[in-house]
Amino acid sequence: MTAIALSHLTKSYPRQATPALADVSLAAEPGTLLALLGASGSGKSTLLKLIAGVEAPDSGEITFDGRSILRVPAHRRGAVLMFQKAYLFPFLSVAENIAFGLRVQGASRATIQAEVRRMLALVELPGIEHKRPAQLSGGEQQRVALARALVTRPRVLLLDEPFSSLDPTVRQTLQEAVRRIQGELGITTLLVTHDRGEALAMADRVALIERGEVLACDTPRRLFERPPTCRAARLMGVTTFLRGELAGGWLQSRLGALAVCGPSPREGRATYAIRPEQIRLRCLPGPNALPARILAQTFRGELSEYVLQVGDATLRVQAFQPVAIPAGGELFVELPPEHLFPVCDDEASSERPL
């Protein structure tokens, strides 16, 4: 079990204006899974390449168990990368693919055979040793790639969106398999993804990455329920931000005075946020409830989404049950004080706040 620490990593590419990574510091505890969540182009894949050693940082330090590995070449780091594409060697059978890393280490024939069988059982694909990669489905290929990555007992497993080209159901079973195996073997793992649900479901901790910066790093639950900054909250799906003056437990915002609770950061200018599914739609006025009109509604299955006009602002609300709309289309949105949480306002002021 290996602890990974990254400190002050920077990396720029020639001919690109903005750096791919700007002073990134992160740490993963031994045996845990750290997810890096961000949009495409946010620099998260670059981070994995630096750790794997296929690229070198401009500055900064990477340590495994406290020892720098920057001077160790990629093939001696014990960090295995898995990509969106399985990259199974097409000229080798499944068994030979899995054995690739063991052959490199000079393992005996008997060991190899036993290990290959064990790994295939672990990824729940027993008996396909002699197939060719081209004969496998996408999900099976990724399972074999996982077996090939794990058979050498790497210190670190680096997953670069390994599920994103799979069908939803296959994706979910593979996510569960990876999580189970990672836990069983206790391999420190970094998972790069742009799928919020995937990061939350699989990770022990989630790091949010945007434009080469780490916005926040915390447990899935805390990050989802109480993202610390506006940008982090947006990445977590929050769309409602209220900026205003905080005084005596009340926020004076553009929408009016709203009660907030919990430890208030300090009096004066403050920004509060609320998750779209925590906003309630109701037919009658009440505390923290504002009159609203439905502009659009979308049925998405488990959730229904509403776009509401509140004063001169629009608000996005998610409801777990479709709402019975009153005759005139007039209703009230309630922003429960216990679900309003303060966020640090790190956004450019150009965006129109509520």
Place this chain on the structure above:
Amino acid sequence: MTAIALSHLTKSYPRQATPALADVSLAAEPGTLLALLGASGSGKSTLLKLIAGVEAPDSGEITFDGRSILRVPAHRRGAVLMFQKAYLFPFLSVAENIAFGLRVQGASRATIQAEVRRMLALVELPGIEHKRPAQLSGGEQQRVALARALVTRPRVLLLDEPFSSLDPTVRQTLQEAVRRIQGELGITTLLVTHDRGEALAMADRVALIERGEVLACDTPRRLFERPPTCRAARLMGVTTFLRGELAGGWLQSRLGALAVCGPSPREGRATYAIRPEQIRLRCLPGPNALPARILAQTFRGELSEYVLQVGDATLRVQAFQPVAIPAGGELFVELPPEHLFPVCDDEASSERPL
């Protein structure tokens, strides 16, 4: 506004054992959006190709407004296809791309210029006439492709997973844009997708397709809440099926006797289903509640997922709030009678029912 009707379409490809389409009949009302939802390889793209005229069915009939169009060549059908790849002609500017269809119709220079500007405003990309496709982002390319498709006022718009290669946020804004424009122009539209949320959010009606067959076709809400058959229910995310003997409003299943309500199909063998988010977890026993043990739990943000052991079966449950687990891990699952609904059992008996 054009009505589309497909009747008894079949299509096989040489060297493929199973037919791509087996006796498919479907209809789309004028001006509505019909979504075809199914996994990759289910035959839904083939269906679009037949309607567009780039392939011919083995047998069956396709009519627009009641008149067969099978003998009309693709370029005279007025059915425009949009693909996952934007297929903007790389050697033409954005304006020339949009004008392509109008040029074919021999429109005047002034008309073309006005229409191009109008369409770019409609897809919310004004002023990019002179850019090259390579200079646009993926989302912008798809918007331009949409403008190019709509500028000729096609009778039918055929969308073949046009959003699936886009980032989640871009995807959602584009879904909303397509839905808005489609509604404004009243163009009969067929949308092929493997994304359940997308189909439910955008469509007036959703058709479920599996292995070249239409399993069901209904409004999003009805299909989601009361899928008619087991296979349709699985495509809609239902994982719990109870097979047993129905008598006097009670279902004798492997899990025990459960009360069901609503119009029972008939006495005797019956299968009921329940959506994972309708199953409730509670700490105390009650009606229709069974003792259970938590095997695994996954936090997914808006939803939390639990795998439970109930008797000798496992059950998947989704909860909107993480559940406080009692000390021993013992709790009860309640299957509320009002959410248990009968389904027609169309599955091979090899699958293990509850």
Place this chain on the structure above:
Amino acid sequence: MRGANLLVTFRAALLRRATRAVPGALCIALLVGPIVALVVYACSTRWFFPQLLPAEWTLTPLLRQLGSPQTRVALRASLLTAGVTTALALVLGLPAARVLGLWRFRGRTLVLLILFLPTVVPPLAIGMGLNILALRLGLAGSLLGVVLVHLVPVLPYTIFALLGVFARYDEGYELQARTLGAGPLRVWFRVAWPLLGPGLTVAALFAFLVSWSQYLLTLLIGGGRVITLPMLLFAAVAGGNPTSIAGLALLFAAPPVLAIALAARALAAGSAEVGQQY
């Protein structure tokens, strides 16, 4: 620490560059050397063995030679033959390459093998076989006969060049154009042609070059009645005057170099226009 890192990275990059630059430089030296020698020959008189550079430089014999009517007739015949051959090769090769490039079918390898054959069999042998055919068909000694015979080595090269084009070709663009209302002709001229443009340019270039440098086949089928530049060049070689040889050789090299330059320009413009997308 950082300094050491940078040094390691830098040293590795330098080593990589060096190992890549050496074969590259060797390649270029091998290729450019002869051409320089040729130019030196053509623009000089009296260059004898032990001298490093010629004693006298002059352009007169070169210009006189290029102005002669014999040279002009041969140039016209060469251009005509190569041009017509190129056009025919494209018309015949395009459908063949499309089928071979886009479709996978049994026997594809066999077809490719047969296509390869004429590039292998010595031109002399081909020419003898074709000579008989041409005589029986009454094509011997005619320009048409020469063109048809040139097609034998030209077609395989054209098809191979086009195969590469179609391997990367995405028929989706044609499909898209059809559903936008474009008929078959419009799809071909407004969509397929511009998309295939760069590949067609390369294929045409190959065809032109291969036809342009034919000597034996032209001689055997033309039967002395069709005189092209390579034949003049051979006659000059028999004559043995180095300046005269080099002058004709330069004239012979000019149209191909021009064609390559034009093709390169078209390709560069095309790739700038098309960008990363295609």
Place this chain on the structure above:
Amino acid sequence: MRGANLLVTFRAALLRRATRAVPGALCIALLVGPIVALVVYACSTRWFFPQLLPAEWTLTPLLRQLGSPQTRVALRASLLTAGVTTALALVLGLPAARVLGLWRFRGRTLVLLILFLPTVVPPLAIGMGLNILALRLGLAGSLLGVVLVHLVPVLPYTIFALLGVFARYDEGYELQARTLGAGPLRVWFRVAWPLLGPGLTVAALFAFLVSWSQYLLTLLIGGGRVITLPMLLFAAVAGGNPTSIAGLALLFAAPPVLAIALAARALAAGSAEVGQQY
């Protein structure tokens, strides 16, 4: 209704097939014809003009000719030259093609243009330039000199063939192998080599064929001391005995045909193994 549909589909398919089959058939006729004529020539005596087929068939002169020591020496020289040239072309061409194929940089078009040049300039001109160089370097008349000179036309073709390979090459496989613990040598021999295999086969074939059919360059640099098969063939042509010419031509064609057949088999096996994935 259904019947009418089927008929329309069927007629369209037939038409499409016909329009595609005609150029295909023409291509094949043009290419196979000469070879058949060659075989007829080699295995017969006394075939005079008005006869449709030869009067007498015999293998004796063919066998006697192939068994002569002169032929055997030339065959060995040809094989040695072409083999060594092919190996050198691959070693030099691989890094160059990798850089040109995987990287986009300024001046790429210029480099490609320079690469094209030697395929255009007539061999005679190149040969004269190289002759001087070879004499000064003391390589004239040696096998090494002949090999180096063959590289001039061989390298461009090799590089072009390899360019296509690298255009489709995915470096991700190498990356994957490195993170699995494979050092640079292992990555090259166990991953890159098998992945590039089919492309390397084709490039080697090209190199071999181009070197194999060189005549003028060998003559100019070999200076009569290096005798290869094409030179025997030309001598036979001067002699004028059709049977003897055809026999040598067949011998000349045999190794290339064999090489092509082997390459085709390797390619077929490779593609079956690799399947759709690569």
